[in-house]
Every structure is written in structure tokens, then in C-alpha cells.
Amino acid sequence: MATDLATGLRVLERDEWDQWYDNLFRAFGGEPGSAEERELDRSLTEFDRSMAVWDGDLCVATAGAFSFRMTVPGGALVPTAGVTMVSVAATHRRRGVLTAMMRRQLDDVRSWGEPLAALTASEPAIYGRFGYGAATFQMDAEIDTARVALSVPAGTDDVRLRYAAPAEVLDACEAVYARLVPGRPGMLARQPGWERVGLLDPESERDGASVLQCVVAETDGEVTGYARFRTKMGWGVSGHDGTVVLKDLAAVDPAAEAALWRFLFDIDLMTTLTLRRRPVDESWQYLVSDIRRCRPRLRDALYLRLVDVGAALAARSYQAPVDVVFEVEDAFCPWNTGRWRLSGDAKGASCERTSDAADLSLSVRELGAAYLGGVSLASLAAAGRVRELRQGALAEAALAFGSAVPPWLPHGF
Structure with a gap:
């Protein structure tokens, strides 16, 4: 399958859309959508941000990414890749197809300069290993x-x-x-x-x-x-x-x-x-x-991933002053791994690489969950997902990351 993936994973062409879309619906139970839904979905497809895996002339996997702008705490609209249309044919499961698509997609999102990727999960257990955390309910x-x-x-x-x-x-x-x-x-x-x-x-x-x-x-x-x-x-x-x-x-x-x-x-x-x-x-x-x-x-509801930790954390504001160093683990996007100093308040923030001692240790998945202010870093720490390395740092960061209004995704994609 490794050889097939090397040659079979590519950007979607317009004349391939019908087969691509039919493969997607088969993977989600086989019930075709209405003509109205099909026409709308085709019109919204961003072909240069969509991909397929081909086994010969058969489409066996699909994925796409809408070019969204999402509100973050403080009111800024941040470029966000809306991950969508993800499927793998039942005949080609357990062969690394999904991992290959997620790898290619996150590389692409980074190259597009979009600090966030978001999705809604048909099966929540799938996407944690790719760094997505449940951020809204x-x-x-x-x-x-x-x-x-x-x-x-x-x-x-x-x-x-x-x-x-x-x-x-x-x-x-x-x-x-x-x-x-x-x-x-x-x-x-x-x-x-x-x-x-x-x-x-x-x-x-x-x-x-x-x-x-x-x-x-x-x-x-x-x-x-x-x-x-x-x-x-x-x-x-x-x-x-x-x-x-x-x-x-x-x-x-x-x-x-x-x-x-x-x-x-x-x-x-x-x-x-x-x-x-x-x-x-x-x-x-x-x-x-x-x-x-x-x-x-x-x-x-929404699962969120920080594609660029520094840019993402600097893009939002914080409801209380914060100055903490995160030790971030990100095996799937190693460019995020390491220490980041976040300094910010309600007016804005900066987040840069640092060699200073870490105050909190966590994975990029926990950062995604907490990013919009709907999941507390303190709750994640209680679950053993965040480690406090400097006394008081957890309370400071948990308060700062909160949001006066809970986050909400108004519609699926």
C-alpha cells in the first residue's frame, strides 16, 4: 500500500468530483443525498484544498478543507481549515490511508499560513491521535x-x-x-x-x-x-x-x-x-x-487543532493577564514540539519559542481543547492531561484561557 499511496494521493480534479463524492456517501452508509444537497456540496467544494486516494482508477479515500475564518476569544477572526469530507473505503481500511491524508493535509494547512484546523467528528475516537481536541459542545x-x-x-x-x-x-x-x-x-x-x-x-x-x-x-x-x-x-x-x-x-x-x-x-x-x-x-x-x-x-461538537502553536496562541486575547511557558508535545506536527512563552491579556498576546523553564506541560490536543475557552485547563489537569511544573501557573493559565461566552459552532461542515 505504501507504493500506492505515494502515487495515488493527489489533489482532486473537477472531472473526478462525482466519483469522489459517491465514494464519500458510500463510506457514510450509502444513502445518496438529494439533488439540492449534491449541487450545494459541489459548489462549496474547494478543489485545490481537496484530495483523493486512488487505487488504479478507483477512488478509495477522500478529504477536503474549507477556507474558514473563525471567531476566537477577543473577537478576532482567525483563518481556519475546516476539515471535511473525510472517508476511507471499507476495502482499504487499516492500511495507513487516513494517516497519509491527515499528514498531507496538515502540511498543506501549514503552508497556507492557517494556524488552526477544525472538524466535526462522526467518530470522536479517530482524531485525537492527529492532535484534535474537543473544543466546543x-x-x-x-x-x-x-x-x-x-x-x-x-x-x-x-x-x-x-x-x-x-x-x-x-x-x-x-x-x-x-x-x-x-x-x-x-x-x-x-x-x-x-x-x-x-x-x-x-x-x-x-x-x-x-x-x-x-x-x-x-x-x-x-x-x-x-x-x-x-x-x-x-x-x-x-x-x-x-x-x-x-x-x-x-x-x-x-x-x-x-x-x-x-x-x-x-x-x-x-x-x-x-x-x-x-x-x-x-x-x-x-x-x-x-x-x-x-x-x-x-x-x-467542534474538534480543534493548533497547526501553528505560536501563531494560534498569539491570535486570541486572554481574559486575565498571563505569562506562562508551555512545554508542548506534538508527535504528528513536530514543528510545534518544544517550549513556548505566552504573554498576553485582554488587549492581545505574543507567543514565542523560549529556552526558559516550562511552567505547564501538555500535548497539542489539550491546547486545542482549551483554545476557545470552553474547556478549562484546570479540568484537563484534573484528568492528568496537563502537568503543572510551576506552582500557581495552572490557575493563572486556566483563568486567562476562559471565555465569558461559551464557544459554539453554529452549523456543521
């Missing part, structure tokens, strides 16, 4: 709206709600989203074409629910929020038992957000509101009368 919930009430803040009644065709208000909704991006680590600035993801409405995703609907919130004539959702009718022995399935919700102020939540809770004939991929600190949790009947569940 998301909230799912099944809210019993027949038995859970909302207490909304002042100003909610001043917000006007109206139905609108999702495509007709897309620009206004995107403007709302763009206003939110700098305020939460992990959010992605929308590149051209990515706004269409919010409109995707294949029948395969509906599970018997309606077509995608949209309601916008307006304050003094300005769109200040939106919700995209589907409704699914249901009837039981006691009567109506429908479900609202939320796809997306965003708002720029508490009143607009509360107005949208109240609307979703109160739709006629619906008794359940289903939420997926929501921020772990979202406001509805503090408006409801009974959190237990919301059945919240936490799960992992």
Missing part, C-alpha cells in the same frame, strides 16, 4: 411545551413577528448572523455560498415534517432575529401531539430572542419543541418554568 433538548411555560423579559411585547419565505428574507437573516459572529468564539464568518446552507430543505431531512418555515422578529422596522423551523403533526388518544423542529434561531437582543422562543412554544397543535446543536448557555434555559421537562443533553 452543543445542547440538544426535547421541550414539553404543553407543560413548560416561559417568563420573558421586558420589551418582548414590542417585537413584531411575521412569517416570511426563507429565501426572501435571507439577506436580512444573514445580517443578523453577521452581527453575532464577533461575540462568540467558535462561530464562522459566512463565506460566499454558505448562506445557502440555512435554506437547505431536502425531503430526506424532514421525517414527515413540513417544508422549512421562517419567522422574523422586527424592532422599529428592523429585522433583529429569525427562526427557521418545521412542524410535524401528530395525534394521540388525547388529541393533538405535534412537534416543532427548530433548524436555526438567532437574535441580536434579549427581547427579540425571547419573542421568537415564545412563538415556538405557542404554535397551535404542537406539544413538543425539538432543539439540536444549540449553544450550551442559550437563553431559553433561564426563561423556562421547568428545565427538567426540557430534557437537555450535552454532546461534543
